[in-house]
Amino acid sequence: MKVLNAKNITKVYGGKENINSTKALNGVEFSIEEGDFVGIMGPSGSGKTTLLNILSGIDRPTSGTIEIAEKNIESMSKDELALFRRQKLGFVFQEFNLLDSLTLKENIMLPMILDKKDQNLMEAKCKEIMSLFEIYDIGDKYPHSVSGGQQQRAAVSRSLVNGPAIVFADEPTGNLDSKSSNAVMKLFTKINTELKSTILMVTHDAFAASFCKRIIFIKDGAVNMEIVSKGDPKEFFERILDCLAVLGGEKNEI
Amino acid sequence: MKFKDIAIKNFKVNLKKYLSYFLCSGFSVTIFFMYSTILFNRSINDSGDKEIINMVFYISLVVIALFSIFFINYAHTAFIKSRYKEFGIYMTLGMTTKDIRKIILIENLLIIFSSLISGLVTGLLFSRLFQMIVASILDIENLSYAINSFSFVLSISLFAFIFLIVLIFSRAAASKFEIGELLKKSRENEREIKSRILPGILGITVLALSLISFVCISEYDELNSNMIVVVPHILVIFAGGYMTISFMGMAVMCMMKKNPKRYFKNLLVLTEITHKFNQNKKIIFVLSILSSMIVFFVASPFSLYSLSEKISGINQPHHLEFASVYNANKINEQTLEDIFKESPTKLKSETKVEFLSLKFKTDENATDILGAKPVISQSRYNQLTKSNLSLQKGEVFNAITAWQPGTFGISKGKTLSLTAGETSVNFHVVDSARAPWVSSGNSFPSNSGLVLNDGDYAALKEKIISTNIGTYYIFDFDNWKGTGKAIESLKAELNQPNKQNPLGLNESQKMLTVLSRLETYDTLKRAYSMFMFVTTVMGILFFIAAGSVLFFKQYTEIGSAKEKFYKLFKIGITKKEARKILSKELAVTFFAPLIFGSIMGYAFIYFMTHLVGGQDVMTEFMQNATKVVFGYFVFQAGFFLVTRKKYVGEVLEKF
Ligand SMILES: Nc1ncnc2c1ncn2[C@@H]1O[C@H](COP(=O)(O)OP(=O)(O)O)[C@@H](O)[C@H]1O
Ligand SMILES: [Mg+2]
DSSP: OEEEEEEEEEEEETOSSOTTOEEEEEEEEEEEETTOEEEEEOOTTSSHHHHHHHHTTSSOOSEEEEEETTEEGGGSOHHHHHHHHHHHEEEEETTOOOOTTSOHHHHHHHHHHHTTOOHHHHHHHHHHHHHHTTOGGGTTSOGGGSOHHHHHHHHHHHHHTTOOSEEEEESTTTTSOHHHHHHHHHHHHHHHHTSOOOEEEEOSOHHHHTTSSEEEEEETTEEEEEEEOOSOHHHHHHHHHHHHHHHOSGGGGO | OOHHHHHHHHHHHTHHHHHHHHHHHHHHHHHHHHHHHHHTOHHHHTSTTHHHHHHHHHHHHHHHHHHHHHHHHHHHHHHHHTTHHHHHHHHHTTOOHHHHHHHHHHHHHHHHHHHHHHHHHHHHHHHHHHHHHHHHHTTOTTOOOOOOHHHHHHHHHHHHHHHHHHHHHHHHHHTTOOHHHHHHHHHTOOOOOOOOSHHHHHHHHHHHHHHHHHHHHHTOHHHHTOHHHHHHHHHHHHHHHHHHHHHHHHHHHHHHHTSHHHHHHTHHHHHHHHHHHHHTHHHHHHHHHHHHHHHHHHHHHHHHHHTHHHHHHHHSOSSEEEEEBTTBSOOOHHHHHHHHHTOSSOEEEEEEEEEEEEEEEETTOOOOTTSEEEEEEHHHHHHHHTOOOOOOTTEEEEEEOOSSSSOTTOOTTSEEEEEETTEEEEEEEEEEEEOOOSSOTTTTTOSEEEEEOHHHHHHHHHHSOGGGEEEEEEEEESOGGGOHHHHHHHHHHHHSOOSSOTTOOOHHHHHSOOEEHHHHHHHHHHHHHHHHHHHHHHHHHHHHHHHHHHHHHHHHHHHHHHHHHHHHHHTTOOHHHHHHHHHHHHHHHHHHHHHHHHHHHHHHHHHHHHHTTOGGGHHHHHHHHHHHHHHHHHHHHHHHHHHHHHHHHHHTTTO
């Protein structure tokens, strides 16, 4: 079953007629099946963040249609979108996106709190996920007093707490050292295989991308090519590097 | 590129930040200058009320000067704080604190000069209008517009001094800058809130107890005029207020946590408000103090003004009266009758009360205006004041009539010696307290009157020389507002040099004046309108200060609030929910200081009213204070709505 179906998405920043306008996306098209773990790669400025924000309803496309869990999100109002996001989608961001004023546990509960869920349900769900990710013991700590890796694990917990149809992750390892990156990527693999969560991850880190099942490369605002893992991360990593070389620019930077 | 170039370049980039600092300084200069032009206006010095007007403006200037110190210093601090990040980056790139200090100095000099000059120019432009308004408010007839160079000298030197102080402080602060600190401070990371109930409970307990105790001591003359009692009370109230502001949020959060359902439901609002209070406790405290000042300074004269008629009735219970003693104010019945016959309003009642003017002595070395006290017999006193004193032989009651606090050296239980002619007799003071008197305390000027047992009174009267036996004349009319003519004729008659005083009146005699409700009322009204003018200015200044402080606070918080709510937006908060949270937070910041301030303001008004012996008008005073507080809330609500619209609009821009 298709969880996400994006058709001919374009995004122009700064008005269509304006000379200063930027065409960030130019007819992106792809779909994601339930249980998939898709990576989106591309050079810096190729429109990855823009694409992710549009797919997740944070930003609006200039044209095109997006269907998530059989709902057309570009026709929803802003408030409907907000409700949809907290009920049906999960998010992990490069900068963790945790509120400094709340404890990790409170941060993880936040989507459920916003949704006025039952207290006992929240506690139970929270305990289950936090135990799984080994952060239950530090649940009462505040974000600035734990490590980046722990913050990101809390963010991943939060993205899963409402049982989302799909989890969006934008450079989830971008602010982490290699050890924490590795741990967080293993976590993604775990939720993908064990919890059957569908994940769409944007990254420019080839190592992080090698954990995915499928990679879509975009360049200049459009899908350039696509590769599928055969199950061997090492081999997949090599192929990703090759693709990046073909795509141009970024190989030397990695 | 030299540092000077960098500073100039920055000046252009950071224009908005400079602008608020510039406006605050310029505003202070303008206000001060306009007031000073009146103080130095010669034509006022030629007018009748010059002393009181000079005093009014002198006090106003001092207040404005103090206000300016606070206000400019605040604006400057806010300005420097808003640039921590920038300085942090400069220092990362290798600038020394010396270089930063140089930049701060150059920028400050530019702002100071431009605000001083534009403040003076604006003041000059508006001073004509201002002088006209003042002349009409204060009823000064012959005020001609004038600008005196002293105004410039005074304004420039005052503000040069203020700026110098501000600069010295900011340079001292800048030399302690650390890169890490600057960058961290600029992020204003929200600190973890420790969960403690006790300090919050303690704070609110201290506040409540000290307020109650303050209200209680207000009622005792021995305590309410004693600085050693009053000052610590005020300090403890302030300390309690500060503790409450700092810790109450934590305590509420802790208590809420016991009910997880409610706690989680209000989690965002609660944490938001608690953090805001924690970060801004100093500002909220200052705002509370400012609010209490606004309430106090605006409510007191407003009450007094609207109560002039009632207060004049209290201060001057009878419509017309005078005391005849020491050969002064001698008048015969026929003349009096003639005078009142011509009065447009009819004489309703006439009372004559005999009293003795006696020299006195106490262990506490008490003195009085004329060196003597009026003494009355108990039976006459009870009859006229509807009291029921029963004094034994050798006892005296001291009835305090002055509005100033204290017992004037005559204390309960002590001995008071009265001298009549050659003999002195010791009396035991059975009580010394505020009490009614047969006549207004000022017809025979004294701060209290004495009541004796009838026997003692008669014995003393025997020994006294006849000129020291006096009479209070007390008249009431149908309508006191129509007594102008009678007052005038009576005064003319009494002030004529008479047979006993062919050379005119001596100093004591001159003090035995004719008192009337009408004149008391006119004087009060005039004095209160002056008073109101000064304090309303202070109230407005404090209101502006409080408003600017709030504005700066919100302005500096927009960035972090935007960031925070964008985070919430991404995980799916709706605009309505976000607006609700922001509204609640803003409402608390706007109204909490006002509530604290009003409570303190009420306490101060209650205290002051007791201090000046105004218990009789307490109810009306509190009602008027409530009107002012209500008005203040309405104003603040308007301010709140405008700020909310702008602030919420900007914070939720991306929604
Ligand atoms: N808010 C915006 N306004 C205007 N242009 C933008 C905005 N956000 C991104 N862009 C432009 O769109 C393009 C794609 O940006 P982005 O999606 O952030 O790339 P990536 O995440 O792949 O590095 C870039 O050229 C960027 O400058
Ligand atoms: Mg990006």
